[in-house]
Amino acid sequence: MESFMSSSPAPAGSRLQGRVVLMNPGPVNVSEEVRAALSLPDLCHREPEALALMQRIRRKTVLLCGGDESHAAVMLAGSGTTALEATLSSIVPRDGRLLVIDNGHYGERLSRIVSVHGISCARLEFGWGRPVDVTAVDRALAEDPSITHVGLVHHETSTGMLNQLREIGAVVARHGRSLAVDAISSLGAEELDLAADHIDWCVGTANKCLEGFPGVSFVVAPRERLAGLADVPARTFSLDLHRHFVTQEHDGAPAFTLPLQVMAAFDTALDLALREGTSRRHARYTALAERIRAGLTERGLALRLPAAHRASSLTGVALPDGLTYEELHDGLKAEGFVVYSTQENGAREFRIANMGQLTEEDITGFLAAFDRVVDKHPGEGR
Secondary structure, three states, X not given: OOOOOOOOOOOOOOHHXXXXXXXXXXXXXXXXXXXXXXXXXXXXXXXXXXXXHHHHHHHHHHHHOOOOOOEXXXXXXXXXXXXXXXXXXXXXXXXXXXXXXEOOHHHHHHHHHHHHOOOOEEEEEOOOOOOOOHHHHHHHHHHOOOOOEEEEEXXXXXXXXXXXXXXXXXXXXXXXXXXXXXXXXXXXXXXXXXXXXXXXXXXXXXXXXXXXXXXXXXXXXXXHHHHHHHHOOOOOOOOXXXXXXXXXXXXXXXXXXXXXXXXXXXXXXXXXXXXXXXXXXXXXXXXXXXXXXXXXXXXXXXXXXXXXXXXXXXXXXXXXXXXXHHHHHHHXXXXXXXXXXXXXXXXXXXXXXXXXXXXXXXXXXXXXHHHHHHHOOOOOOO
16 A cells, blocks of 8 residues: 655745645645634633533534434544544444445444454445445345444545445334444535434544544434443443443533544534535535546546545545656645545555635646646656
């Protein structure tokens, strides 16, 4: 697998001394309002102001997911993977089993998380970048009554694939199983509704399509299911989802310290996301993605997925002939643009995201910078 890191620092005088355009799938460029909110004064995490901040964010994340008073959010300090591990390690009972739907790196990660905790797991693997066969999911649930839960990645950012959440959710509900969704890279930019999609456990993070900073993540679920975790013996101490729910819901305080400045910025980011609305943010992201895709296609590069399967915020692209990922990454970084490697072994690809506060001018600048980087390698096709 090619390195995710630059092989050399950006040269003096590069655009990295000014604004950097982040075209990696999170963290993202944020608005000045969100950045300003980081200046929250020093505050004890158990003072009334901090507790009110936590409760505001809990309410707003439920709204963002299409939930109502029957749902609650649990806030966690850490990345989206933190919230994902807290969920998967907490919700499956000792005699339960998780069916993982896997068509990329993050589907595979679900299996790796539960294996660490000794949770029984069945893996339905479709291959990287291949759509989920919903009939195969239906068949797997019908044939294995020991499966109690299903794990699905909504936006599989290893390839840019947007999985068929609504169709899969309907199948899981029909079989009476519980659906846990990794919505880390989709919330805020792709259609998602807890009730309509039959989601029992929705995992998200601040620093992708919700346009906040890294450091805080969350789980949204029906209050009844969260309370029911009292009957599931804890597998961890700090990631016990039931412990976090009880303290936040009934004690009105976090179980452990939350990153208050990041939370303040997330509070502002949620206000902006709710004001813009998912449909408008989706349209904004889609317009930027189409400009990127059209520009790279005009330059002779192949895109990873058929249009019908692409998410609005990320595109997998073949590398230009004769150019390594490191050469492309470092050349673009020197120009002030950060792209991302593939996670698939042996694939000559890179990924380019358009999450966050990007503009049409950023895309125009990126394509011009791309041309300059490729032109430094004469004889190599585009």
